[in-house]
Amino acid sequence: MSAADDEYDLVTLGAGSGGVRASRFAAANYGAKVLVVEHPFGFVSSETIGGAGGTCVIRGCVPKKLLVYSSQFADEFFDSKGFGWSMSASPTHSWEEMIAHKDKEIQRLNTTYNNILKNAGVEYVEGRGVVVDPHTVEVQIPGGGTRRIRTKNILVAVGAVPTRIPVEGSELAVTSDEALALDSLPQGSIAVLGAGYIATEFAGIFKGMGKEVQLMYRGDKVLRGFDEECRDQVQENLEKRGTQIMPGCNPTKIEKKGDGFTLHYKNAAGEELSMDVGLVMMATGRKPRTYNLGLEAAGVEMDDIGAIKVDEHSRTTVPSIWAVGDATNRVNLTPVALMEGMAFAKTCFGGEPTVPDYTFIPSAVFCNPPMATVGYTEEGAMKELGGELDVYTSKFRPMKYTLSGRDEKTFMKLIVHVETDRVVGVHMVGPESPEIMQGIAIALKCGATKAQFDSTVGIHPSSAEEFVTMRSKTRRVMGTGTSKL
Secondary structure: OOOOOEEEEEEEEOOOHHHHHHHHHHHHOOOOOEEEEEOOEOOOOOOOOEOOOHHHHHHOHHHHHHHHHHHHHHHHHHHHHHHOOOOOOOOOOOHHHHHHHHHHHHHHHHHHHHHHHHHOOOEEEEOEEEEEEOOEEEEEOOOOOEEEEEEEEEEEOOOEEEOOOOOEOHHHOEOHHHHOOOOOOOOOOEEEEOOOHHHHHHHHHHHHOOOOEEEEOOOOOOOOOOOHHHHHHHHHHHHHOOOEEEOOOEEEEEEEEOOEEEEEEEOOOOOEEEEEEOEEEEOOOEEEOOOOOOOOOOOOOEOOOOOEOOOOOOEOOOOOEEEOHHHHOOOOOHHHHHHHHHHHHHHHHOOOOOOOOOOOOOEEEOOOOOEEEEEOOHHHHHHHEEEEEEEEEEEEOOHHHHHHOOOOOEEEEEEEEOOOOEEEEEEEEOOOHHHHHHHHHHHHHOOOEHHHHHHOOOOOOOOHHHHHOOOOOOEEEEEEOOEOO
């Protein structure tokens, strides 16, 4: 190593949630000399655009939730009539004004993340980082020039990017990145392709903004991988709120037509059809942003979609190179990336080998109304756990809707392992479910039993109290797995 080279304890590629958490704690708590490499800030990611805060802060969870809040006011205006409120004129919404306010908040958060790193003593460099060898990173500086950096450890925390399905005209569709930064809404309807988190959330956002929405997907129902009864409830809610559900459909081509587009597709019967829309959004998955980083040449193994293979401590097949977050495609949630980043810092610099704990991770889908969950689905519990399982369900009209007149039900579910009496799964579709589920997740993490749920006094009147008043089981099923609690 020449005297002109820089030497660090850690160089982190990516300033998203996992990268920032790992770098900050490595520097501030353990005294490591740390440098973070990230692309310059921008609202839509590209080969040259990124920004401190990463996907979650700039073009993911945070701006999405702000748009969800905005869309929910339409529900509040509708529901208020049943409580005696009236308006002299119909409420109007300015998409442009909302996006301007959203952009201002995201820029503030981007500055905050930069300051977090600065205050922790982390050096921050804008550019594209490429791994040259297990201890060298080359940063390609915007506008020209490179900087070569020597380091004892490299952490890859570059996240993931939206994907488009490979059909003719796919470049005419927007992804979640562009959807969060639209200058204006189209005149026609909006076709959302996909059935996962992002698709169902944006269907609710656009519908709440007054647009007609077609939700098109290949399967039979939305949100594959979640509890089946919850999936049914979410799909029912989408339909009741006016979203056109189009299961069993496969897009085949997108064509530009005037100010809008023609979307060609095959329906469940195999018929070739088309419809004219104002916008096509592809919410059809994400892939790790690990391409063209020099990882394979350095000896890092990846799977067939580009996810980095790591051990339980987030170390890759190269001992000095580590990876956390969506780049590893383990559990792709922001709080999980934070957990992995913290565990990495403890392991690599704190002398405290730490394995991230993936049990009982809560999550939420911010559709309208939202769904939240923690623990096993009924199907997952039957497959992975052994012994009898009691299932408790409740479906009711929330008190607020008794006066508003909204025809919508809240659904709740508990799954109990009979032998141990432990509650192993909790699910809810309904207003405030994410806020409720965060507290429930603590109980499951602590090993709460059904008897303890039953002995807990409820808060009345609230929807949440239903979780501690379920006494009559809906059914008993048999688990055929071998996993232990």
